[in-house]
Amino acid sequence: MNKTDDVASEFMGGGGEWLGAARKWMQENIREGDTLYWNSNEPVSIAFCDLERFARTVAIAAVREDRRKRTRN
Numbered sequence: 001m002n003k004t005d006d007v008a009s010e011f012m013g014g015g016g017e018w019l020g021a022a023r024k025w026m027q028e029n030i031r032e033g034d035t036l037y038w039n040s041n042e043p044v045s046i047a048f049c050d051l052e053r054f055a056r057t058v059a060i061a062a063v064r065e066d067r068r069k070r071t072r073n
Contacts, residue, residue: 016062016065017061017062017064017065018058018059018061018062018065020061021057021058021060021061022054022057022058022061025053025054025057025058026054029046029050029053029054030044030046030050031045
């Protein structure tokens with residue numbers, strides 16, 4: 001595993017508000033998102049404009065969480 005993989009693994013393992021935002025968005029915006037299995041190999045169809053909104057939602061949550069952490073320290 002290279003250094004980038006280490007950082008990504010550490011970030012993904014932490015979960016947090018950004019992950020909650022991603023899951024909530026998918027549950028509300030992807031057909032059958034409320035029953036989507038996280039470890040499934042089944043394809044999920046989504047319009048690209050919706051994928052962009054998804055990315056924006058997750059990024060906003062991640063930035064908010066980071067700013068809260070920085071103001072606590």
